[in-house]
Amino acid sequence: KNEVEQSPQNLTAQEGEFITINCSYSVGISALHWLQQHPGGGIVSLFMLSSGKKKHGRLIATINIQEKHSSLHITASHPRDSAVYICAVHTGNQFYFGTGTSLTVIP
Amino acid sequence: DAGVIQSPRHEVTEMGQEVTLRCKPISGHNSLFWYRQTMMRGLELLIYFNNNVPIDDSGMPEDRFSAKMPNASFSTLKIQPSEPRDSAVYFCASSFQTADNSPLHFGNGTRLTVT
Numbered sequence: 001k002n003e004v005e006q007s008p009q010n011l012t013a014q015e016g017e018f019i020t021i022n023c024s025y026s027v028g029i030s031a032l033h034w035l036q037q038h039p040g041g042g043i044v045s046l047f048m049l050s051s052g053k054k055k056h057g058r059l060i061a062t063i064n065i066q067e068k069h070s071s072l073h074i075t076a077s078h079p080r081d082s083a084v085y086i087c088a089v090h091t092g093n094q095f096y097f098g099t100g101t102s103l104t105v106i107p
Numbered sequence: 108d109a110g111v112i113q114s115p116r117h118e119v120t121e122m123g124q125e126v127t128l129r130c131k132p133i134s135g136h137n138s139l140f141w142y143r144q145t146m147m148r149g150l151e152l153l154i155y156f157n158n159n160v161p162i163d164d165s166g167m168p169e170d171r172f173s174a175k176m177p178n179a180s181f182s183t184l185k186i187q188p189s190e191p192r193d194s195a196v197y198f199c200a201s202s203f204q205t206a207d208n209s210p211l212h213f214g215n216g217t218r219l220t221v222t
Contacts, residue, residue, distance in 0.1 A: 033211060043198060043213040086150060093163045095140070097150040 003027050006087050006098035013105050019074040021101045023087030026068065034061050034072050035086040037100070043086075046072070077105045113199050113214035121222055125187040128217045131180055132201030140211065141174055141184050142198040150198075156182065157204055189221045 004025045013019050023032070034046040047054050047061040049070065054061050058077075063070040074081055082105050087098040112131040120126055132139045140155040154164040156176045164174070171190070176182040186193055196218050200211040 035211075035213075041196060041218075042215050043200075045210040045212065048210045088150070094165070095142075095152040095155075097152075099149045 002099075003096040004087055004089055004098040006085075006101050008101060009099065010102045011104070013077050013103070015078060015105055015107050017077050017105075019077050019081075019103065019105075021072045021085050021087075021103070023070045023072070023098055024068060025070075025087075025089045025096070027089060027091050027096065029089040030092045031090045032063055032070050033088040033090065034070075035088060037084040037086060039083070046085075074103075079105045079107050081105050111199055111201050111212050111214035113197075113217050115217060116215065117218045117220075119220045119222065120189055122190055123188045124221075125185065126189045126193075126219060126221075128184040128197050128199075128219070130182045130184070130199030130214060132182070132199070133212055134180065136201035136203050136212070137179070138202045138204035139176060139182050140200045140202075141182070142200065143195045144198060144216075145195045153184070153197075186219075189219075191221045194219055194221050 007022045031048050031050045033048050036044045036046050049061055049063045058075045060073040082103055084100040084102050086100045089096050111133055114129045138157050141153040142150050143153055144150045151166055153166045154174045155162055159176045172186055174184045196216045198216045199214045202209045202211050
């Protein structure tokens, strides 16, 4: 049983395309995190959400608490966006992780 | 700020040996997390500390694993004895935990190989 489900698992896009990655969870949460892991292995926290929507540059993250669903959008995608994107939820004393979405943006 | 600092970056050891991984969180952060990442299981939370006190260690796989945080600026994760199935990348992360939570800051990880 996975507390966090991400889709798609793999995604290939052309440069400039609008990208959406989805995350659904089954537990009550205090916050949801979107993480980015580059091929070199380092992990960067992109967003932390507990409600609504956040925007940072070309990245937008939304969360619907009632539906237990979050989306990460990338506008005008670029090859440097190629990475694994991981959704993680914090229940207050536990973290649960999605298996990640591997994104490849082709020039 | 130098960010979360982990050492060593790579560790190769033989089965049965003791392994110690180290983490220095960002100054001022009061929460510290140890994660493990493998191809099979993805990212898993092993243990986390708040104000140097272990809050939840339910993710620690077995008694061979132990973690300490003797002060606010240092934590260790120890595996004794190590086994090949412990091979993984171990990440440390820190945050300033408030009622509203706060973003996680990850170290670069320690890649452990147990032969």
